[in-house]
Amino acid sequence: DVKVTQSSRYLVKRTGEKVFLECVQDMDHENMFWYRQDPGLGLRLIYFSYDVKMKEKGDIPEGYSVSREKKERFSLILESASTNQTSMYLCASSFPIGGHSNQPQHFGDGTRLSIL
Amino acid sequence: ELKVEQNPLFLSMQEGKNYTIYCNYSTTSDRLYWYRQDPGKSLESLFVLLSNGAVKQEGRLMASLDTKARLSTLHITAAVHDLSATYFCAVEAGTASKLTFGTGTRLQVTL
Numbered sequence: 680d681v682k683v684t685q686s687s688r689y690l691v692k693r694t695g696e697k698v699f700l701e702c703v704q705d706m707d708h709e710n711m712f713w714y715r716q717d718p719g720l721g722l723r724l725i726y727f728s729y730d731v732k733m734k735e736k737g738d739i740p741e742g743y744s745v746s747r748e749k750k751e752r753f754s755l756i757l758e759s760a761s762t763n764q765t766s767m768y769l770c771a772s773s774f775p776i777g778g779h780s781n782q783p784q785h786f787g788d789g790t791r792l793s794i795l
Numbered sequence: 796e797l798k799v800e801q802n803p804l805f806l807s808m809q810e811g812k813n814y815t816i817y818c819n820y821s822t823t824s825d826r827l828y829w830y831r832q833d834p835g836k837s838l839e840s841l842f843v844l845l846s847n848g849a850v851k852q853e854g855r856l857m858a859s860l861d862t863k864a865r866l867s868t869l870h871i872t873a874a875v876h877d878l879s880a881t882y883f884c885a886v887e888a889g890t891a892s893k894l895t896f897g898t899g900t901r902l903q904v905t906l
Contacts, residue, residue, distance in 0.1 A: 722838075737893070
């Protein structure tokens with residue numbers, strides 16, 4: 680089974696702190712994604728990466744950055760946390776479109792982040 | 796910009812009843828996914844629909860895709876309490892494997 684592991688289930692930080700959310704997958708997936716989930720808004724894509732050291736902005740990248748130094752690990756960074764970044768953050772991974780195109784994105788359990 | 800709309804947003808139904816959740820999207824796509832999310836849990840993949848006319852069934856759930864109408868449906872047959880969850884559709888457009896999600900349908904099945 681695919682395993683996508685997020686480092687924390689719950690995290691509480693203070694406004695202005697630099698926050699790191701870590702995600703590791705064990706399926707050798709090329710693609711990795713960071714979403715945030717808010718009530719009534721569904722999931723919104725923050726950033727994604729289709730290869731080591733590659734990154735692309737999603738729909739809501741402002742206030743976030745990412746790092747992908749190894750294929751299995753994708754980090755989301757809140758440079759200076761603000762209260763409007765309080766949310767559930769979900770990491771996902773997948774193969775690219777092509778040979779494995781019938782496989783969905785696989786999600787981690789999520790990190791519920793509160794910024795005080 | 797791809798937009799994905801689900802309706803209804805909330806659905807309360809009795810056990811044994813049938814109902815359909817609708818997912819409309821705004822641009823051409825041949826790939827659509829349905830996920831289930833239980834409270835406090837992550838998303839679990841239910842169906843992958845890859846072509847026009849695709850139909851997939853698992854237990855009491857059946858999903859279909861009409862790419863010409865840009866519409867997918869998730870049909871629930873004889874609902875049971877265990878189906879209570881939030882259901883999301885997600886559309887993959889272009890070549891970048893990016894998904895755009897609908898806002899979700901919260902299904903509550905009452906006894």
